[in-house]
Amino acid sequence: MRIKIVLAGALLALPTAAIAGSAAFADPAGCSAATTSFGLSSGELRALGEGRCSTSANRNLQVGVKQDLSLQPDPVVTHTNDNGSKTYYSGVAQSCDSGNTSTYYGRTFFTTNTTYHDSSHKKLTVC
8 A cells, every 4th residue: 555655646746847857948048049040042951040148158059950750860960050158149050961852840959958949840852
């Protein structure tokens, strides 16, 4: 009987722990980021990402293009970053993916936190 009560208490605590744990996964305080543009440019995949912060601090904004694959991790096709102690960050990730036709999306995030800002997913044929 005691084991059932302990197990039930542990299961009830899980949602609370998940909520508390998710608070750590956000943009840095005073910052926001977005994938502001995603698509093709001269046949190449191109993602533009930007980040803005209210104060200067040493940060790293990552901008990338990912391939959307079902039932497996989405591989990074290309990426770039912008780092330093400033209030505005931007980057353009641009590349061919060997003439593939697939579904892709842009992703932007500050590397100190992992709130991902994804563009819409688009099926594209690239150079």
